[in-house]
Amino acid sequence: MTRPAGAGGPDDAGGSDGPDGPDRAEGPLGLPDGPDRPDDPDTAEDLIAFTEERAPEEPVERRARAGRGRRALLLLVGGGSAVLVAAGLIGALALFGPLMAPDDFDGKGSVPVVVEIVPGASAGQIADVLVRAEVVASARSFVNAVEERGKSGSLRPGRYLLRKRMAASSALDLLLAPQSKIRRRVTVPEGLRAVETVARLAQGSGLAAAELAAVIAKPDELALPSYAKGAVEGFLFPATYDIEPSTTPRDLLRSTVRRFKRAAAHLNLEAGAAAQRLTPREVVVIASIVQAEGGRDSDYPKIARVIYNRLASRAKLEMDSTVMYGLGKHGIVASLAEIKRDTPYNTYMHPGLPPGPISNPGEAALRAALRPATGDWYWFVTIDPERRITKFTDRESEFVKFREELNKRLGQH
Template identity: 60%
Template sequence: MTPPVPSSGNSGDLGDSGDGAAFLLTDGEPERPRRRPRRGRKRLILAGCAAACTLAAVLGVRSVLLPLIRPDDFEGAGTGAVTVEIKPGQSAGQIADTLAEAGVVATSRSFVKAVRERAKENSLRPGRYRLARGMAAGAALDRLLDESSRVVRRVAVPEGLWAGEALSRLAKGSGIPLAQLQQVVAAPHGLGLPAYAGGVEGYLFPATYEVEPNTTAKDLVRAMVTRFRRTAEELRLDQAATGVKLTPREVVVVASIIQAEGGRDEDYPKIARVIYNRLAKGRKLEMDSTVNYVQGRRTLRVSEKDIKVASPYNTYRYAGLPPGPIGSPGEKALKAALHPAEGDWYWFVTTDPGRRITKFTDSEGEFVKYREELNRYLGAD
């Protein structure tokens, strides 16, 4: 007997899976139920497409409007103030990037173009410059080529200062610590001093020096020595020294005394002649300036006690020139040492320091009278 097929109680060609899911019977195999469409994925795809279209539209608008919002080059001289530093060795392109980042020029490209059109690639110097924001590239280039735009410190070193005084002035004016400057002169190798120099005293040439932000203590001292050597070459100091029968070092020593003793510029050659006349006769120079140098003070009141100080720089006590310069002579003093005036003078006295009146004589009696004039002047102070 064929056993009866169990029935769920429903007839027809639709069957019930028992879990409420209906399916068709085909060739005795049940058909898998259909899945519902994934509407979420479609929505994501549509949203992504929409976002991409929006981005493309924004980029398209940006490409059209950006030149209008931020042009390739600004116009005019700009506004406000900004300080920009150009570092040593930077190319025109690197400088352009610096300017663009600071908002000085609109684009690096505009500045490089201005530089190349005017062939100024080798004219841009390192340093700090005062510029403005929003400048035309050509205007920015003009400012960089203008020395007045550079942010530099200028330090004036007058004639006749001792080395220590010059260093103090440099430190104060440059911002470089005095200790660093002192360390440089303590080991002067590499400063370019003349072979006949025994140290920096006398060779820190008096002038006005520019101090860049990256200037070191050695750079500054070396610049002063370089300036001395340039002046010495212009005066032909090495060759001209033979004309006064001195070594180049001795010429600098004489010039330093002239500078320290001198009043007016026209007196310098006369002071030189007094020195040479005394040297020729083997007489002591008896210069107050050398005594002041020994004692590290500047005064017109030199006493009997002062002139007895034991030092080879004391020309009241020892004959001949002191062993080294007593300060930094300027060009006029150096020139006077090389080209003294003609005369028989053996003494000179600055009788009126306020007006820088100096009197010369070959008579000791007149010299005493001139000293009395000076004493009266000092007594009135």
């Protein structure tokens, strides 16, 4: 905030559960055809008794051996409302094959989902991961698909882009397809400026920094919100992004803007800005200052309140972070010489908010800008930047004391 309260510099985050699976198909229920079928049994007990009274002319010992060979299968459904009798284990398995098949989805799935296979995972362990991610309906269906194709040795560790509610065979197809494997992942921390975000994306994705910068130079291609006014600063959302083999620089940068829009929708940014009598862009500007100045998430709403209080009193914001941004520099303290340099972002010289965001804020900073804490604070000083300790006050004498404490810590006497 007021010199040397600034604490600039960056620090650094998506599906929804699918619907229940389809009804399970069940095989037909019936009685074996042939002369042994009872004419008109009245109850389930009659059917069971009938099977026990077959071949009365045979000796008891022979009937016992034959019984062990056949092993009649009795299936009671609905508390005895239906009974299935099958004489012979092979015949029973053939009849009940459809009932014993594992659950499986149909088709190629719907919602994209990223699944990670760790080194050394067996087909069964991979199947469990797929079930938890709602990719396949059952572990058995996937294991069966692997065994039928003899592909257990072809599954490789890595991160894969699959879809929820896939047939097990379709899921296996994608796990075996090179284009499904996510090659890289890059995390963009909160508070980076646009040029730093481009550098971080280039480093983590393997895409050329020059190509990413060329896309930034054409903001109309990024589907920015209308209130961004064609500027990318503030709207390249800090989060973790998966880089697929087919990802282009334009795809990647559009995904950062799309992620900002998701956060804005989640926070109801436009309505919240109207409630504060601000434009959505002004809220993003405040959030960017909060992000640059703040040390801890818990301090963000208080920093936002200081900004609101100063705007309400028509005082200058006097934020070192904006001064340093205008000069293309970083640092927690602007020198007297830097404060005297006139740029549109010098809030020691110019009243009100700077002309645009000074960083790309995360969701916590955006939330704080929409919902500032309640208080009369007018100054704040980050007295211990290393431990991110910030003190707030509504008295100038205390502010001077905090500033001296910071100067002493920094060795500035």
